Amino acid sequence: MKNSTYLRDLLREMEIPYTEEKLDQIYDFYEMVIEMNKVMNLTSITDHDDFMKKHIADSLAPIMFHVIHEGDKILDLGTGGGFPGIPLKIFFPGSEFLLVDSVNKKLSFIRTVIDTLGLRDISVLHGRAEDLAHDSGYREQYDLVVSRAVANLSVLSEYALGFVKSGGQFISYKGSSGVDELKEAEVAIDQMGGCVDILYEYALPDGDSRTLIIIQKEKPTPKKYPRKAGVPSKSPLR
C-alpha cells in the first residue's frame, strides 16, 4: 500500500472526491515523472509533498469551482510533463482529452504514461498552437481548453481561444500575477472572440497564491488569428 496520506488530506481539504484507483494512478504518474526527470527536464519540483501540492492539487483546483464537467471535450495546451492534463484525465475519465505540446520528446513520455495508467479517450498532438489552431480538425472543436505555465495571458489567449467552440471556455492557470496579466490581456481576449467570465483567487495549502481565469468564447475567432508561429510571443496583441 502506497503512503498516500498527504495526498488524501489535500484532496479532502479541497473537497475533491477520490477513489483508491485514482490515487494509485496519481502515484504511478508521480513515480514516472520522477524517473523520467533524471534524463529529461520535466519539473524542478521532485519532493513528494511539494509535487502533490504544486502539481497535483494545483492541476485539480478547477474542480473546487465546478468549472469542468464530465463529458467535456478538453485540450491541454503546452502540457509539458502532463500538467494539468494527466491529473484532470484521471479525475474526469468520461471526458475526451487532447494533450498538445511543441516538444515531441515530452509527448513520448506522456504516451508511456497513458499506456501504463491504462487511460482511454486521451491522445497527444505534436505542434505549435499557432499552426494547429488553423487546422479544421482542431479549430473551434473544444468545449474547454486548459493551460498552465505556458505564456503570459495575452499570448496565451491568442494560442488558446482558436481551439474553443462558441459557448465553450478557456481556463488559464496563473500564479499571483493573474490579475495584472488580465488587465494587459483584455484586448487580446476580445480580438480572439473571448470575454472574461470570472476570476478565482485561491491559496494552495502552503499559502502560495493562485488564480484561475475563466474566459468564455462568445464569438468565432477571426480567421487571421492566431498569427504565424512566433509572432504572438514577439508582439502580443495590445
Ligand code: SAH
Ligand atoms: N503545462 C506544463 C508545462 C509548462 S512548460 C506545466 O504546467 O508544468 C510550457 C510548455 O509549453 C512546454 O512544454 C513548451 O514546449 C510548450 N509550449 C510553449 N509554447 C508553445 C506553443 N506555441 N505551442 C505548443 N506548445 C507550446
